[in-house]
Amino acid sequence: MEKRRIVSGMRPTGRIHFGHLHGALLNWKELQDDYRCFYFIADWHALTSEYARPDIIRQSTYDIIIDWISVGLDPERCTFFVQSEIKEHAELHLLLSMITPLPWLERNPTYKEQLKELTQRDVYTYGFLGYPVLQAADILMYKANGVPVGEDQAPHVELTREIARRFNNLYGKVFPEPDTLLTPTAKILGTDRRKMSKSYNNAIFLTDGDEEVDRKVMQMITDPQRKTKKDPGDPAICNVFSFHEIYTDAHTVSGIDRQCRSAEIGCVECKRIMARSLKTALEPVRAKRGELEADMKRVREIVEQGNERARAIARNTMEEVRAAIKI
Ligand code: ATP
Ligand code: MG
Numbered sequence: 001m002e003k004r005r006i007v008s009g010m011r012p013t014g015r016i017h018f019g020h021l022h023g024a025l026l027n028w029k030e031l032q033d034d035y036r037c038f039y040f041i042a043d044w045h046a047l048t049s050e051y052a053r054p055d056i057i058r059q060s061t062y063d064i065i066i067d068w069i070s071v072g073l074d075p076e077r078c079t080f081f082v083q084s085e086i087k088e089h090a091e092l093h094l095l096l097s098m099i100t101p102l103p104w105l106e107r108n109p110t111y112k113e114q115l116k117e118l119t120q121r122d123v124y125t126y127g128f129l130g131y132p133v134l135q136a137a138d139i140l141m142y143k144a145n146g147v148p149v150g151e152d153q154a155p156h157v158e159l160t161r162e163i164a165r166r167f168n169n170l171y172g173k174v175f176p177e178p179d180t181l182l183t184p185t186a187k188i189l190g191t192d193r194r195k196m197s198k199s200y201n202n203a204i205f206l207t208d209g210d211e212e213v214d215r216k217v218m219q220m221i222t223d224p225q226r227k228t229k230k231d232p233g234d235p236a237i238c239n240v241f242s243f244h245e246i247y248t249d250a251h252t253v254s255g256i257d258r259q260c261r262s263a264e265i266g267c268v269e270c271k272r273i274m275a276r277s278l279k280t281a282l283e284p285v286r287a288k289r290g291e292l293e294a295d296m297k298r299v300r301e302i303v304e305q306g307n308e309r310a311r312a313i314a315r316n317t318m319e320e321v322r323a324a325i326k327i
Contacts, residue, residue: 003034004034004035004145005035005036005037005038005142005143005144005145006031006036006038006144006145006146006147006148006181007037007039007040007138007139007142007144007147007178008024008037008038008040008147008149009040009045010024010039010041010042011043011045011046012042012043012046012056012057012063013046013057013060013198014060014198015060015064015067015205015207016063016064016067016068016071016205016206017196017198017204017205017206018196018203018204018205018206019187019190019195019197019203021071021188021206022185022188022246023150023183023185023187024150025073026185027148027181027183027184027185028068028073028078028148029072029073031181032073032074032077032078036079037077037078037079038078038079038144039073039078039079039080039081040080040081040082040083040138041065041080041081041083042138043082043083043084044083044084044090044134045083045131045135046060047127048125048127048128049118049123050121051127052121061082062300062303065299065302065303066289066292067207068080069288069292069302070206070285070286070289071206071285075306079306079310080302080303080306081303081309082306082307083138085307085310086141086307086310086311088311088314088315088317088318089134089137089141089314091318092137092140092141092318092321093133093134095321096133096136096163097130099163099166099167100130100133100163100166104162105129105133105159106129108132108159109155110132110153111129111132114128120199132159132160135156135159136156136159136160139160139178140163140167140175140178140317141313141314142314143175143176143317144176144178145178145179146178146179147160147178147180147181148181148182149181149182149183150182150187151183154180154182157179157180158180160177160178161177164177164178165177174317174320174324188242189239191204191217191219191220191221192221193221204216204217204278206282208282210279213275213278213279213282214275214279217274217275217278218268218271218275220239220240220271222239222240222241223235223237226267229263229266230263232260232262232263233260233261233263233267234260234261235256235257235260235261238260240267240270240274241256241257241270243274243277243278244256244270244274247274247277247280248273248274248277252273256270256273
């Protein structure tokens with residue numbers, strides 16, 4: 001029996017940080033054994049907010065593919081492709097837009113939130129309102145059975161299901177309704193304790209060098225109640241500690257937990273240990289990235305092959321879609 005399919009994408013608007021790693025990529029990696037995975041660079045989606053500086057999009061595309069492979073996504077098992085290389089996505093987006101009621105888009109919570117949040121860019125555009133329809137096209141094109149997403153994106157998968165249902169009712173059954181595969185990790189906090197994000201300038205990137213990691217970790221805001229080393233700290237609310245839990249060995253972590261609560265260890269010392277764990281974890285990623293950067297021909301081949309595989313499926317789907325709509 002053919003494996004169930006999943007589809008997920010990332011916007012090429014810069015490099016990968018620890019939020020992306022724990023909020024998406026490590027989950028993608030888990031799934032690659034059990035599913036037929038399609039992971040794509042959502043460059044048309046990047047345009048919704050970055051239409052005024054498209055250079056960053058082109059540049060980020062290969063950077064991100066390299067980061068994906070460096071953290072263990074396997075181009076043999078997964079299909080990596082670039083959205084704008086598969087023009088069928090644009091056609092399906094257009095057709096789905098005809099049957100998507102405007103209120104479905106206007107009530108979308110992410111839309112409302114981002115209109116408020118993205119104050120640096122004017123996103124009061126037709127494309128931005130409609131980007132969940134483009135996402136529906138991305139997902140349905142591959143007849144995905146599941147979509148791995150963070151909680152913030154779950155309403156979009158729901159919308160995709162509604163659009164699929166409406167299409168199937170109007171024209172006959174073409175699309176399965178995909179399940180939401182919620183990413184287990186809670187949000188990763190940045191150095192300032194807000195959600196880690198490029199736009200907040202609080203991110204630690206997989207490409208950061210040792211000095212950069214040291215500098216950022218030293219800046220990290222810890223338990224805000226702990227003013228001096230003499231005050232006992234609370235690891236449960238400390239951002240540095242949450243990274244220890246992921247990257248430092250269990251024995252050391254339980255020691256730090258105890259010594260923080262009893263004010264035996266200070267934040268500077270604690271951060272130094274955490275920075276060391278983080279740098280150790282980044283070493284193999286950096287080595288793998290170095291190999292890939294030295295062989296860009298291979299990277300381009302991987303993307304080409306992925307595009308070919310994706311295109312073949314997209315062509316088939318669009319034939320079925322056109323036949324169903326009789327156009
Ligand atoms: P950024 O937020 O840094 O500007 P982006 O907006 O281009 O990046 P998103 O769409 O926010 O990228 O994130 C891509 C994926 O990574 C999503 O699945 C999202 O849930 C996840 N993600 C991003 N940041 C975090 C975080 N801080 N903690 C957990 N998951 C995250
Ligand atoms: Mg974001």
